[in-house]
Amino acid sequence: MSGLQIPMEHVLALAGLLFSCGLMGLMLRRNIIFMLMSLEVMLNAVALAFVAAGAQWGQADGQIIFLLILSVAAAEVAVGLGLVLQIQRRFKTLDMDQARRLRG
Amino acid sequence: MMATLFYLAAFIALLATGLALTRTNAAHALIYLIVSLLAVAVLFFLMGAPFAAALEIVIYAGAIMVLFVFVIMMLNVGQEGIEREREWLSARNWVVPGVLAAILLLELLLALRAAPATTSGVAVTPKEVGLALFGPYVLAVEIASMLLLAGLVGAYHLGRRFIVRRERRR
Amino acid sequence: MAGVWLIPLLPLASALLLILSTGKMPRQLVALLGAGSVGLAAICVALLARDFLADGEVRQLTLWTWLAVGEFTPRIAFYIDGLTVVMMSVITGVGFLIHLYSIEFMWDDESICRYFAYMNLFVAAMLVLVMADNLLLLYLGWEGVGLCSYLLVGFWYRDPANGRAARKAFIVTRVGDTAMALGLFLLFTELGTLDIQPMLVAANSHWQVGDSLPILATALLLGGAVGKSAQLPLHTWLPDAMAGPTPVSALIHAATMVTAGVYLIARTFGLFLLAPPTQEAVAWIGLLTLLLAAFAALAQSDIKRILAYSTISQIGYMFLALGVGAYASGIFHLVTHAFFKALLFLAAGAVIHCLHHEHNIFRMGGLRTRLPVIFWSFLIGSAALAALPFTSGFYSKDAILLSAWEIPGIGPWLWAGGLLGAMLTGIYSFRLVFVVFFGSAHTEPDRQPGWKMATPLIVLCVLSLLGGLLVLPLSGVFPPAAHPAASHAVEYISIGTPLLGLLLAYLLFLGRQLSIDTLADGPLGRGLSDLWLKGWRIDQLYDAVWVRPYLGLSHWWRNEPVDRIYNALVSLCQWAHHRLCALQTGQLRWYATSMVFGLVLLVAIMLRNAT
Numbered sequence: 001m002s003g004l005q006i007p008m009e010h011v012l013a014l015a016g017l018l019f020s021c022g023l024m025g026l027m028l029r030r031n032i033i034f035m036l037m038s039l040e041v042m043l044n045a046v047a048l049a050f051v052a053a054g055a056q057w058g059q060a061d062g063q064i065i066f067l068l069i070l071s072v073a074a075a076e077v078a079v080g081l082g083l084v085l086q087i088q089r090r091f092k093t094l095d096m097d098q099a100r101r102l103r104g
Numbered sequence: 105m106m107a108t109l110f111y112l113a114a115f116i117a118l119l120a121t122g123l124a125l126t127r128t129n130a131a132h133a134l135i136y137l138i139v140s141l142l143a144v145a146v147l148f149f150l151m152g153a154p155f156a157a158a159l160e161i162v163i164y165a166g167a168i169m170v171l172f173v174f175v176i177m178m179l180n181v182g183q184e185g186i187e188r189e190r191e192w193l194s195a196r197n198w199v200v201p202g203v204l205a206a207i208l209l210l211e212l213l214l215a216l217r218a219a220p221a222t223t224s225g226v227a228v229t230p231k232e233v234g235l236a237l238f239g240p241y242v243l244a245v246e247i248a249s250m251l252l253l254a255g256l257v258g259a260y261h262l263g264r265r266f267i268v269r270r271e272r273r274r
Numbered sequence: 275m276a277g278v279w280l281i282p283l284l285p286l287a288s289a290l291l292l293i294l295s296t297g298k299m300p301r302q303l304v305a306l307l308g309a310g311s312v313g314l315a316a317i318c319v320a321l322l323a324r325d326f327l328a329d330g331e332v333r334q335l336t337l338w339t340w341l342a343v344g345e346f347t348p349r350i351a352f353y354i355d356g357l358t359v360v361m362m363s364v365i366t367g368v369g370f371l372i373h374l375y376s377i378e379f380m381w382d383d384e385s386i387c388r389y390f391a392y393m394n395l396f397v398a399a400m401l402v403l404v405m406a407d408n409l410l411l412l413y414l415g416w417e418g419v420g421l422c423s424y425l426l427v428g429f430w431y432r433d434p435a436n437g438r439a440a441r442k443a444f445i446v447t448r449v450g451d452t453a454m455a456l457g458l459f460l461l462f463t464e465l466g467t468l469d470i471q472p473m474l475v476a477a478n479s480h481w482q483v484g485d486s487l488p489i490l491a492t493a494l495l496l497g498g499a500v501g502k503s504a505q506l507p508l509h510t511w512l513p514d515a516m517a518g519p520t521p522v523s524a525l526i527h528a529a530t531m532v533t534a535g536v537y538l539i540a541r542t543f544g545l546f547l548l549a550p551p552t553q554e555a556v557a558w559i560g561l562l563t564l565l566l567a568a569f570a571a572l573a574q575s576d577i578k579r580i581l582a583y584s585t586i587s588q589i590g591y592m593f594l595a596l597g598v599g600a601y602a603s604g605i606f607h608l609v610t611h612a613f614f615k616a617l618l619f620l621a622a623g624a625v626i627h628c629l630h631h632e633h634n635i636f637r638m639g640g641l642r643t644r645l646p647v648i649f650w651s652f653l654i655g656s657a658a659l660a661a662l663p664f665t666s667g668f669y670s671k672d673a674i675l676l677s678a679w680e681i682p683g684i685g686p687w688l689w690a691g692g693l694l695g696a697m698l699t700g701i702y703s704f705r706l707v708f709v710v711f712f713g714s715a716h717t718e719p720d721r722q723p724g725w726k727m728a729t730p731l732i733v734l735c736v737l738s739l740l741g742g743l744l745v746l747p748l749s750g751v752f753p754p755a756a757h758p759a760a761s762h763a764v765e766y767i768s769i770g771t772p773l774l775g776l777l778l779a780y781l782l783f784l785g786r787q788l789s790i791d792t793l794a795d796g797p798l799g800r801g802l803s804d805l806w807l808k809g810w811r812i813d814q815l816y817d818a819v820w821v822r823p824y825l826g827l828s829h830w831w832r833n834e835p836v837d838r839i840y841n842a843l844v845s846l847c848q849w850a851h852h853r854l855c856a857l858q859t860g861q862l863r864w865y866a867t868s869m870v871f872g873l874v875l876l877v878a879i880m881l882r883n884a885t
Contacts (some may be wrong), residue, residue, distance in 0.1 A: 006107050009216045011151070014114045016212035018121055018144075020205040025125035027201035027867050030192050031185075033130050033176065035862070037137055040168065041121055047156075048144055055151035058226035060236040063156045064244070067237065070163055071248040075255025077168050081175045082262030088179055095188075100860030204870050211877045215884070 011052040018045035031094050032087060036080045043073045110150050117143035128189035130176045134169060141165040152227035277318060278335050278352060281362065282405065284315045286398035292391035299387055308390030309373040312397055316366035319359075326359050327747060334407065348468060351407035356747035360605060361404040361537055364612045368529045369397050371730035375620050376521040378726040379627055383519075389429065393525070396422035400530050404537060409458050409468040412538070416454070416502065419531045420447050426526060427518040439517035446511040450501015454538075457494030464491070474544035481548050488548040495542060496552055496559075503535030503589050506563040510813050512586055516578040520623030523578060528585045528619050529612040536592045536608055540601050543752065547599075554684070557597020561691045564590025566810055568698035572705070573806035576633045577622050580706055583809075584659060585615055587695060591674055594692060598685070600677030601752040607670035610741045614658035614667055617734035621651040624727050625710065628719040635706065640715030647723060649711045651731040656703040658738040660772045661696055666741030668769075671696060675768050689764075693771050700775020701782075708783040 018041060025038030047069045054062015084094070091099045117140050124136035141164045148157035237245060288311035292304065299307075326333070336351040354362075373393060380386045399418025406412035428440030462468055464487055465476040481488045499505070504512035515527050526532070539546060539556065546553050564587045571583035588611045595604030625641065625648055626632060642649045658667040675696070678688040723731070781787045794803050805811060 006110055010111075010114075011147075012216050013213055014118070014147075016209055016216070017118055019212075020209040021118070021121045021125060023208065023870060024201045024205040027204065027863060027870060028193075028197060029125070030863065031130070031189060032862075033172070033179075034125065034133065034189075037133060037172070038125060040137070040164075041125070041140070044141065044144060044164065048147065051148050051153050051156050052151060054228065055153060055226070058152075058228060060228050060232045063153050063228060063233045064237055064241050066153075066156045067159065067233075068244055068248055070159060071252055074163065074168060075251050077171055078255040078259035079262065081171055082259040084175055085178065086262055094179070094185075095192075096862040099862075200867065201870075204867065204874060207874050208870065208877065211874065211881060214881055215877070 008052065008056055012049055015045045015049040015052065018042075018048065021045075030097050032084050032096050033094060035096065036077065036084070039076065039080075040073060043069055043076075106150060110147065113143045113146040113150065116140075117147065126193065128186045128193065130185075131173075134172050134176065138165050138169050141169070154227065155230035155233050158230075278322060278333065278354065278405075279337055281315050281318045281322070281366070282398045282401040284311045284318070285394040285401070287311070289391050289394035289398060292387055292394065295387060297385070297387040301381065301386055304387045304390055305377040305381075308394055309370065309377055311394055312366060312370045312373045315397070315401070316370045319362045319366045322354070323359050323363055326354070326356070330356075330747065330750060332750070336407075340411070345466065346462070348408050348410040350411060351469075352405040353407040353470065354405060355751055356749070357537075357540060357605065357751045358404055360609060360746050360748065362401060364609055365397060365400050365404065365530050368612050368616050368734075369400075369525055371733055372521050372525045372529070372616060372620065375524075375623070375727050375730040376519075378724050379521055379623060380519065385429070389426075389519070392422050392425045392429070393522070396426070396526060396531070400534070403534055407469060407471075409461070409470060409473070409542075412470075412541075413455070413458060416498070416534065416538075417451065419526070419534065420444065420451065420502070423447075423515070423526050423531055426522040427515045429518050429522065433517075436517040439511075439514040443511040443515045446508050447501045450498045450508050452497075453494045453501070454498025457491050457498065460487075460491045460494060470541060474542070477545055477548060483548050484550060485548065488545055489552055492542075492545050492549040492552040493555070495538060495545070496556060499535030499538045500559065501535070502538075503532050503593070504586050505535070505559050505589060505593055506566065507812075509563060509567070509586050510809070510816060513579050513582045513809060516576070516582050520578065520619060520626060523582070524616045524619030524623065527582065528615040532585060532589060533592065533608045533612070536589065536596065536604060539593075539596045540605055540752075543596070543601055546596075553597055553599070555597070556593050557678075557681075557684075557688055560590045560593025560595075560597055561688055561695075562590075563587070564594065564695040565691060565698075568695050568702065570806045570809045571702040572698065573803045575635055575807075577625065577635050577638075577706065577710065578619075578633060580635070580702060581615070581618055581622060584618075584699065584702065585611075587699065588615065588659070590695070591671060591692065594678060594688060595674040598674075598678045598681050598688065600674060602746065602748045603670060603673035603677055605748060606744075606746055607667075607674055609744070609746065610658065610666035610670045610738070613734055613741045614655045614665075614738040617651055617731065617738050618655035618659065620727070620731055620734065621648050621655060624648045624723045624731070625652075627727070628721050628723065629717050630720060632717050635709045637716045638710045639713040639717075640711070641719065642711040644715070644719050645722070647728050647731060651735050652711065653707055654735045654738050656707045658741075660700040660703045660776060662700075662772055662776065663769055664739075664742070666738050666744075668772075669742030672765075672768050676765070679764055693768065696768075697771045697775040697778075700772040701779045704776050704779035705783050708779060712784055 022038045022041035022045060025041065026035055029035055029038065047066045050062045050065040050069070052062070054060065054065075087099055088094060093099070120136045120140035120143060124133045124140060127133035127136065141160060145157045145160040145165070148154075148160055288307045292299065292307060295304075333354040334351065335354070336349050338350050340348045340350050352358075373390070376389070376393065380389050383389065396419055399415045399422060401415070403412055403415025403419060406415060424440050424444040427443050428437050430436050431440075458468060461473060465473050465480060467473050467476065477488060501508040512527060512532065516523055518527075546556070567583045567586035567590060571580050571587065574580045574583060588607070592604045592607050592611070595601070595607060625638065625645065628645060628648070629638060632638060654665070658665040661667040661671040671692075675689055675692045678692055679685050681688065794800060808814070
C-alpha cells in the first residue's frame with residue numbers, strides 16, 4: 001500500500017469542494033433533515049483534510065483527529081435527529097423557515 | 105493506476121454529494137450520501153489510512169446513516185413532502201448560497217497555492233493509531249467519550265418524550 | 275433667684291408629658307398640667323421680677339455649652355435684664371390667663387391634650403426666645419414659636435383651609451427667618467460671636483455709624499422681624515392665621531409671638547443705631563403697615579380678622595417707635611397691647627363661643643344686655659385699643675406719637691401718619707363694638723361664659739385700664755430718651771384724634787347720622803371697600819408674582835427637562851434595539867448564511883495578511 005504520489009493541493013481542493021457543497025446545502029435547503037446531511041458532508045470534508053495531512057507526514061495524528069470528528073458527528077446526529085422529531089411534533093413541519101419562534 | 109483510482113473516487117464523491125444535496129426525496133438523498141461516504145472511504149484507503157477507511161464505512165456510512173433512515177421512516181414525509189421540496193429548490197434560491205460558497209472555495213484554493221507538497225503514500229497502520237490514541241491522546245478519548253455520553257443522554261431525553269406521547273395518543 | 279432655669283423648663287416638661295400621654299390623659303389632669311405649669315412659671319417670674327426690681331442687677335446664667343466647633347461655642351445661657359423681665363412677665367402672666375381661659379373654651383374639644391401640649395411648648399419656646407443670651411439660642415426659640423404657631427393655626431387640621439392657612443403662616447414667616455439666619459451668619463463672620471452683649475460691644479468698636487456692613491446685617495435682621503411680626507411686606511399670613519382657636523390668636527398672634535420681631539430689634543438696638551438707614555426703614559415700614567392694616571380693618575366683617583388687622587396695625591406702631599428710637603415706648607406699647615389685645619381676642623372668643631361659632635359681626639348685635647361681662651370687657655379693650663384718654667393704650671401710643679414728632683425732618687410726617695392711624699383705630703374698634711353689642715340681635719347666645727372665662731377677662735380689663743400706670747424697668751437697657759418737649763397743641767391733637775374716630779364711628783354705625791351706605795355705594799366707595807376687604811389685594815399680588823410662577827416652574831420641572839437628555843439616550847438605545855431585532859429573524863438559514871458571509875470575510879482578511 002504505498003506509492004500514491006499525488007499533489008496535496010488536489011486532496012485539499014477536493015476537501016474544500018466537498019465543504020463548499022455542504023455549506024451550500026446548509027444555506028439552500030429548508031428541510032432540517034437535509035440541513036443535517038449537509039452538516040455531515042462538511043464534517044466529512046474536514047475529516048478528509050485531516051487524514052490527508054496525516055498521510056503526508058506519515059503520522060497517526062490525522063486519523064486520530066478523524067476519530068474525534070467522527071464521535072462529534074455521531075453525537076451531533078443523535079441529538080440533532082432527536083430535535084428533528086421534536087420539531088416535527090411541535091410545528092408539524094420540517095421547514096425551518098416556519099420554525100421561527102426565536103424571532104426578536 | 106493509484107492516481108487514476110484516486111481521481112475516480114474523488115469524482116464519485118463529489119458527484120454523489122452534489123446529487124445527495126439536490127434530491128427532493130430524503131431517502132434517495134441518503135443513498136447518494138452513502139455513496140459519497142464510501143468514495144471518501146476509498147480515498148482514505150488510497151492515502152494509507154486503512155483504519156480510518158474502515159471506520160468511515162462502519163460508523164459513518166453504517167451507523168449514522170442508519171439513524172437517518174430510522175428518522176425518515178418515523179416521520180414518513182411522503183409524496184407531498186417531495187412536492188414541497190421541489191418547490192423549495194427553485195432557481196432563485198440558489199443565487200446567494202451559490203455565490204457565497206463559490207467565493208469561499210476560491211479563497212480556500214488561493215490559500216492552497218502556497219503549500220506545494222505530495223502525499224507520502226506511507227501507510228499508517230491501525231496499531232500505530234491505537235498506540236497514539238491511548239498514549240498521548242488519551243485525554244481526547246475521554247472527552248470524546250463524555251461527548252458521546254452527553255449525546256446519548258440528550259438523544260434519549262428528546263426522543264423518549266416523542267415516543268411516549270405517540271403511545272398515549274394511540 | 276436661683277431657679278431661673280425652672281421658668282422655661284416647667285412648660286416644656288408639661289408639654290412633653292402631655293405629648294407622651296398620647297391624649298389618654300383625663301381632661302381634668304390635662305387642664306391642671308397645662309394651665310398649672312404656666313401658672314407656676316408665672317409665679318417664678320413674679321419672684322424673679324420682685325428680686326430684680328429690688329436690686330436692678332442684670333442676671334446671667336450659663337447652663338451648659340451647647341456645642342463647641344472651633345471658636346464657635348454657643349451656650350445654653352440666659353441673660354436677664356429689664357427688657358427680659360418685662361417680656362417674661364407678659365408671656366407667663368398673659369399666657370397663664372389665656373391658658374385658664376382655654377380650659378373652658380376647649381373643654382369640649384377631643385384634642386384638648388394636644389392643644390395644651392402645643393400651647394405649653396409655645397410658652398417654653400417663647401421664654402427661651404426672650405431669655406436667650408446669644409442669637410443662636412434666640413433663633414432656636416424663634417423657630418420653636420414658629421413651629422407652634424404652625425401647629426396651632428392648623429389645629430383643626432381636618433378642614434383643609436386651616437391646613438393651608440398654617441402652611442401659609444409657616445412659609446411666609448420662613449422668608450423672614452431665612453433673612454434672619456443670613457443676618458446671623460454675617461454677624462458671626464464679621465464679629466466672631468453671637469453672644470448678644472459682647473456682639474454689641476464688638477460692633478461698636480468695629481463699625482462706624484453708617485457703614486455698609488451694619489446696614490446689611492440690620493436689614494437682614496429686620497427681614498426676620500418683619501416676617502415674624504407680620505409687617506409689610508410679609509404681613510399676609512396673620513389674617514389667615516385666625517383659622518386657629520381664638521385663645522391661640524390671643525396668645526400667639528396678638529400678645530406674644532408676633533411681638534418677637536419688636537423684641538429682636540429692641541434687643542439688638544445697638545446695631546440699629548449704627549445703621550441709620552435701616553432705622554429709618556423700620557419707622558417707615560411701621561407707619562405704612564399701620565395705615566394699610568387700619569384701612570383694611572375698616573372693611574372686614576369677620577370679628578377675628580378685624581382684630582388681626584388691628585394687631586398688624588398696632589405692631590406697626592411699635593415698629594414706628596423702634597424706628598424713631600423710642601425703644602422704651604415701643605416696649606411699653608408692646609406690653610399694653612398684649613393686655614388689651616389679649617382681652618379683645620378673649621372677649622371675641624367668648625362671643626364666638628357663646629354664639630355657636632359665629633364669626634360674622636353683622637349676624638351678631640344687641641349683645642350688650644345679653645352678655646354683659648363680655649360687653650364691658652370688649653368696651654374696655656376697644657377703648658384701650660383706640661387709645662382713649664387714661665386707658666393703658668393712651669399712654670403708650672401717645673408716647674410713641676410724641677417721640678415721632680421729635681424726629682427732625684421726617685418727624686411731623688410720621689406723627690401725622692400715626693395720628694391718621696389712631697383715628698382709623700378709633701373708627702374700626704368702635705365700629706366693632708357698636709355693630710356687635712348694640713342694635714338688634716341676630717343670633718341669641720346659648721350660654722354664658724363661666725368663671726374660667728370671666729376671670730381672665732376681668733383681670734385683663736383691670737390691666738388694660740390701669741396698665742398705663744406701670745413703670746417698666748427699662749432704664750438700664752435703653753439709652754435715655756430725650757424728654758418729649760412738644761407743644762401743648764401737639765399733645766391735645768394727639769389726645770383728641772381717637773375721640774374724633776370714636777365720634778365718627780358713633781355717627782356712622784350707631785347714631786346713623788351719617789349714612790355708611792351712601793359712602794359705600796358709590797363706585798369709589800365700593801371699589802375701596804372691596805380693596806380693603808381683600809387686604810389691598812396683596813395676597814393676589816403675591817399669588818401672581820411669586821406663587822404662580824413658582825408653581826409653573828415646579829410643574830415645568832416636574833416633567834424633568836434635564837432627564838430628557840437621558841431619556842433621549844434611552845430612546846436611542848431602544849430604537850437601535852428595534853432595528854437590530856429585525857436581524858433576529860428566527861430563521862436558521864438566515865443565521866447560517868450570515869455566518870458564512872462572516873467566514874468569507876475572515877478568510878479574505880487572513881489571505882490578505884498572509885500574502
